[in-house]
Amino acid sequence: MADQPAQDETPANAHAGGDGKPANGGGKGGQDGKPANKKPNPLKNPKVLIIGGIVLVVLIVGGFFYWLWARQYVSTDDAFVDTHIVRLAPQVSGQVMRVTVDDNAVVQAGQVLVEIDSSSARASLDQAQAQRGQAIAQIAQAQAQVGVSQASYRQARDQAAGLAATAGQASRDAQRLTGLQAATPRAVAAQQVDQTVAQAKQATAQRDAALRQADGAAAQVRAARTQIAGAKAVLAAANASISENQLTLGRTQVIAPVAGYISQKSVAAGGYVQPGQQLMAIVPLQMWVTANFKETQLKNMRVGQSVEMSVDACPVKLHGRINSIQRGAGQAFALLPSENATGNYVKVVQRVPVKITFDDVPRTCPLGPGLSVQPRVKVR
Structure with a gap:
């Protein structure tokens, strides 16, 4: 029982040195009671704070200047090369x-x-030209017939005038002899009176025949003129047929x-x-860009503003200008436009087509309708 305390002191001092510290001189705590391996906080380093502040100021200034630069432009990727094919x-x-x-x-x-x-068209054209020549010959023949008929009419008219004078004289002679016979029967022989009356009737008949002949000649003149009109109509039809066949021949x-x-x-x-x-x-040489900008991007957009364009098929940037802005959004021209006056309504930003013309296009740039374009318009 006397040596039991010595056994109790042995575990407490077994791992301790002479000074009461741990034998290995280590442990979790140091002399001041703080952790020996704790790293310093970088946010408390003045150099880090200065560098961070400089970087933050640079970012803010750079962002501000980028905003000033970016607000001068509006762009879209909904744009394509367009033309009238x-x-x-x-x-x-x-x-x-x-x-x-x-x-x-x-x-x-x-x-x-x-x-x-064109063989069929040429044959039809030759036939129409032959009809035209025939119509011209008919016109010439009818015009000659008019001249002949007019000469016959003038001759018959002159002859009828002479016979009318003769018939008038014979009629007056017959009247005088008849009146004399009635007043003095013995003054004029009955045979002479009868002969004079017969001559007057014969002259009248000849006059009437000459007048009818003159009327016939006049009718021949009118008929010849009608033939001329008919031949001219045939000529007009032939000319029309020639024009039609020439047009058909050209369309070959x-x-x-x-x-x-x-x-x-x-x-x-x-x-x-x-x-x-x-x-x-045929894809025409003249092309342009149809860019569908949002309606919110049109506020500062005007005709004549310069545009810089990127085309995937072109190795360089292209330049152009705004030519016109369509009056109306694309959905207004759809086959079945939306009806916004019924049911619930949700506003959707519409797109408006803007026509952009090229200033110059390099020969190495194979532009064609449908190619994608990314235009950027300088609005400020």
């Missing part, structure tokens, strides 16, 4: 004899693109109405075409 179709039917262009070729206005068989050639690029060519020599059948299309 010309689709060519024949106006006559026939076999294609020759096609003078190839796919994607450049053509000029007035250039012949397709030639259709499909001609480029504008300059541009050939596209979607579907015709070849030897094929048979019908009126209205699409043969090819």
